[in-house]
Amino acid sequence: NAGVMQNPRHLVRRRGQEARLRCSPMKGHSHVYWYRQLPEEGLKFMVYLQKENIIDESGMPKERFSAEFPKEGPSILRIQQVVRGDSAAYFCASSPLDSYNTGELFFGEGSRLTVL
């Protein structure tokens, strides 16, 4: 059973470009979380999704950031018109939990975005 797969592992973008980060959850997991980690800082919650449904996006910046988890394919975190402050590691995690049970998060290796 492959773990949570994130790609790309490293992404370099110039200011104003778009960044797309992809996450395939573990087999059998229907819940995906995205967290942002700035250097020397903690894991900041961004968004929590199920297939075709955003459950909680209270941690997402109001502009330029969006996330989706389509019926088929990986979850995608999209950052439009990137700025230097977007440089960070973006971690995806998946969980087998249902709405009645909080469980372990399985993290991917992260995607490290560098904005020049």
Added chain:
Amino acid sequence: GENVEQHPSTLSVQEGDSAVIKCTYSDSASNYFPWYKQELGKRPQLIIDIRSNVGEKKDQRIAVTLNKTAKHFSLHITETQPEDSAVYFCAASEDDKIIFGKGTRLHILP
């Protein structure tokens, strides 16, 4: 929403000694408290968790305690070893959204 505070931000202990990391949470409805370990450049991984219906849980050299009244929970590592050097994150959750503390960088000194 939930807010998790974690202390200290950095901790250095002599190899063989014990390490204690403390967290507080704000939402009294939170009922799940995991701890994650992140080695340099790696993914966070769950090391132990505790649910609100118990006050203490132990797994070999690692133990967690939970005080629901005070909204405190702590991680205890005994007989520390070099491989314990990492960043440790506490977290709290009530509605499936898991909120993390800012982390504690643990250094094990030879």
